[in-house]
Amino acid sequence: MEKPQRNWDTKRVQKAQRLAKISNLMTGKYVETNQIITVLEALIAPGDKVVLEGDNQKQASFLSQSLNLVNPKKVNHLHMIMSSISRPEHLDIFERKIASKIDFSYAGAQSVRVSQMIEDGKMKLGDIHTYLELYGRLFIDLIPNVVLVAADKADKAGNLYTGFNTEETPTIVEAAAFKDGIVIVQVNEVVDELPRIDIPAGWVDVVVPADKPYELEALFTRDPQNITELQILMAMMAIKGIYAEHGVQSLNHGIGFNTAAIELLLPTYGASLGLKGKIARNWVLNPHPTIIPAIESGWVESIHSFGGEVGMEKYIAARPDIFFVGQDGTMRSNRVLGQIAGQYAVDMFIGSTLQLDYDGNSSTVTRGRLSGFGGAPNMGHNPGGRRHSTPAWQSLRDQDNALGKGQKLVVQMVETYGANKKPIFVENLDALAVQKQAGLANAPVMIYSEDTTHIVTEEGIAYLYKATSKAQRQAAIAAIGGVTPLGMTSTKESLDQLRHAGIVKLPEDLGIKRSDAKRSLLAAQTIDDLVEWSDGLYEPPMKFRTWS
Amino acid sequence: MSTAFLFPGQGSQEVGMLRAVPTQYIERIKKITGYQLEDLPENYEDTVFIQLALLVKGLSALAAVQRNEIRPDLVAGHSLGAFCAAVACKAITFDDAVRIVYQRAVLMKAAYPTGYAMGVIVGLTRTEVAQVVQDTFDEMHPVYLSNENCPLQHTISGEITGLQKTLAAAKLRQARTAKLLKVPVPSHCRLMQATVAALTPFINQITFHPTICPYLKNTDGRMTQDTEVIRQDLLENIAQPVQWNQMMDVAKEMGMNLTLEFPPGNTLTKLIHAKFGERSIRTINIDQHGVDDATFLYQKWR
The missing domain is CATH 3.40.1080.10 (Glutaconate Coenzyme A-transferase)
Structure with a gap:
């Protein structure tokens, strides 16, 4: 030839x-x-x-x-x-x-x-x-x-x-x-x-x-002043009903106030449950200022970061045991390695969304807005070929299947009514209309229902991975749907069955009193408190300062 | 930094608002159209008066602001306000704006002299309002979904008894507010299609000029500097919903962080606050601050 x-x-x-x-x-x-x-x-x-x-x-x-x-x-x-x-x-x-x-x-x-x-x-x-x-x-x-x-x-x-x-x-x-x-x-x-x-x-x-x-831009700074008691209640439920329940050691947090509340409850509520050293030790996380109290009180072993965060430079430089810091004393972030770690090397991803459909598919694409997604679709799914032996991963294993393997925990944490006072739960995601409008091959779903293992609302937790049918999955979501149209379809009988099967847990099932969810539980209630926790090393950008 | 000039439309008028307008503008209107603007309460029932009065109110303030060297990076007007916006970006002259608006208002009034209006519904999403409109639709008393002002504020346009029925139904579905607006014609819906056809030859004779900054379109929320596209937008907006919500989204994405709302009223400033909160965009309301204080704030913030 x-x-x-x-x-x-x-x-x-x-x-x-x-x-x-x-x-x-x-x-x-x-x-x-x-x-x-x-x-x-x-x-x-x-x-x-x-x-x-x-x-x-x-x-x-x-x-x-x-x-x-x-x-x-x-x-x-x-x-x-x-x-x-x-x-x-x-x-x-x-x-x-x-x-x-x-x-x-x-x-x-x-x-x-x-x-x-x-x-x-x-x-x-x-x-x-x-x-x-x-x-x-x-x-x-x-x-x-x-x-x-x-x-x-x-x-x-x-x-x-x-x-x-x-x-x-x-x-x-x-x-x-x-x-x-x-x-x-x-x-x-x-x-x-x-x-x-x-x-x-x-x-x-x-x-x-x-x-x-x-x-x-300082994108990952959440002012603790804006965390509500409803978010604190959800954070308490998540810590007890998911982190402790599954022994979650390695994880990524989304950027919302819900997960900021969890970060600020570890040194207080988490410690009162005796969880220090047992959960949430190894993180892939942008340098959230709200993680400072957990670091300072010895909860955190390591953090690898996708990027930096304005104001956190000196604090990070002074904590090389925790962060990835070069010999020169400054951090090196790496988004690609961080995304791989978040997808493939952690027990859990927990984040929030703007819409969830009745099956549990979620999207932040809303009417007329083709926003795409950040890291959530990578981190918020279970890589099919992964085999892993951590307690958290194995706790989701189907015990009846000889070749069964565990699963990554993918948790959505949402209030039943969103920012515009409309239900988070929708019959059809806006993503479907946006798909048609833009002629996309796939509907812009952020996290698919099949990957979503838990949903937390202020009403309770749905352990979706335990549901044995699509109908049961929907019933579990409805049971924590509050007074939204979806929530209203849930009956007392259905709720009792789901609670009995351990598919739904309400705060009382977790031994949590709603009235205990107080802002005083937060390890830091203001940006100023975070600065104090950091020994003055955290230098918040101007727009987050309450002093001059 | 990006500054947007915002101009309100019908519904913002208030009796007495022409008192502060220099008489030369009133005389100019008379000279161009033959119409004598008189600030009498009974005139506020007449769309020809309302539209010319709003136009002259906005444009006289625009001239004052321009004298103080304040320039827009973007312009947007709501419905009738779009004509002020077109003048502000220099696409059309003051005189031509007056000519078109007079013609437009006369045609609108002739098409629906009585019995038609617009209403506003606050607290429901567009999908929810569309459902209410569909559920209460009656061919004898037609009502259509019209403007999208912000995610939870929409207007409806149509025959007055039909509007009342739809507004009552919206209240039953937990709308926070559902009421008639001070607009005596069914703008921004298909009932105005014949009016668009009638206005077409007139608007086509007008000369449009290169713009000094982008103009946001009422009909589809796009930004443009193409004068033919602006001409079409000014023509067709009577018969199509004003996409104000989308216009403001685009303005924000273009970097808008300072707005000047021209008189009368503060409707558009309130919509900015409702949509973006009170912190991310600085707002100056000329009716509230006056031109001199507005200029001071602009220079301080810009």
Whole structure:
């Protein structure tokens, strides 16, 4: 057989040609801040796959704003790959016809415009992925031609320090650097010596000092003042009826006030139950300020984080036994490894949602808002092939099946009436209408019913994994549905049966008095209390301060 | 930072609101349309008066604000307010806005001189209101679901006895408020389709100009700077629900963090507070603060 002749390095040659076009603008790997538009126009070709770094915390904001200013006659039809669509210009590039296609995971802050633009055909949707699917696909069939990322500091050679907010930067860079893609980095600061090297200069093609530091938001700070007694009641139920019941040792918490309440009850209510050292020891968690009292009172062994949190830097640096901290004394986060750990290496995920259907499927996609999801679909499911031997995992095992294995605990914690005073439980998820409107292959469900093992409401806990039929599952959800239309379908007889079978537990079944759920149980009742717990190391951002 | 200019529509008018309007504006209206605006209580029953009065109230304040060098990054007007918004982004001139609105109001009044109106329902979702409207629908007294002001505030438009029946049914389904609005025509529903057709040749003669900032569309909540799209929106909004809720969502996503609501009233500011809370967006209400204080606040916050 005759082998056809071909070149095996076309992409490498093309990359060299593109970089040659800007050689006159480069000093080493550096280009001037005010040359960035010319640089982008030279390095990005029509139709390129481009990763623009934006996740829910850190944003390559200088590069996104600059990309929006390129000439659409020169740069167009880009296929954007972004874990999070967060900023107006992320969509303006589609309005300006610089980009035409998108693959993404999360669009919370731009979800209405995303819906509109997909419906209007201004933005062609590749897919809405879970984080790990999106990161994985960067190495399979969404291999980028150009990546635009952000770092805190660079040295003269182009080595990068990404520090607390390393997040997914190394992963994005790797997908381009080793496949002849072009890596363009905006940096806050150029220094002679880096605290440490997070990304080596050899992986980087172009460094540009940004006009101002990249955008960074404190997304995981929950002010304890806003935690209600209803949330405290639910937190007590969860600690006793789930954490203690199953012996949950490793876990992830969502970002809501419900789980913040749990964090703040561990050192008080949890301790009174004698649970210290027995539950909630190993975490994959963003550095929630509300976890400080649990750390300080010795509950927490370790925390690996997806990203940083503004204000937590000094505290984390002073707690290297707990957090992942480099020799230089600053944290290294890693979103990809954190997501893998959260999906594959923990006993439990517990979070909240905006809607649950009567079967227990949940979604935060509501009418007209194509928001996608954060980490919940990764962490909120049971990886089918996993085998695991922790007590919590094994406690969900079907004892009648010789090959039966355990299951990850996936817990949804919701008040029966949501923020707009409408029932959380809906007959049909809005996700179905949004699917039709946007022409999606799959309805944007966040966590599927089959993966959901428990639902906690202020009425009680439904142990869904124990239900033996779909009807029983629905009855269990109805039994803790309160006075919502779904809850009203539950009869006393059905409730008694479910309680008898251990499928539903009310606070009294757990030995919890509703009147005991008081704010005084919280280990910290204000942001100020958190600062005090941290020995003054936690420095809350301005908007969370009650003092000046 | 992004500043939005917001202009209210019918329902916000108050007797006496023309007193503070400089007389040259009233005279200008008379000159263009032949209509003499007189601030008498009985005139507030007439949609031609109401629409011209609202227009001149908003546009005279706009001129004062513009003199103080305050510029919008986005403009949005609710129903009739859309014409003020179109002037604020310079898509049309003051005189052309007056011409179109006069024509629009006369046609609307001619189509439904009496017996029709609009109502508002607070505390139910759009799906819930749609259900009430469907359950109480009567062809002899038609009522349609119209504007979406915020997730739990919707309007209905139609024949007055039908409206009363639907509003009563909404109350039975736990609506917090369900009442008639001060709007004497059934705007923003299909009952106005013939009016749209009648207005088309008129609006098509008007010259539109390049805008200085994006305009938010009533009919589908999109943002645009395309003058033909704005022309269609101004034409068709009489017969389609105002997607105010979606317009404000888009404004927020575009970075809106300061709003100036033009007179009269504070309906749109209240909607911002209901939707986004009182902290995330700074609101300036010109009716409440006056142009000078509004300018001071704008300069402080901007």
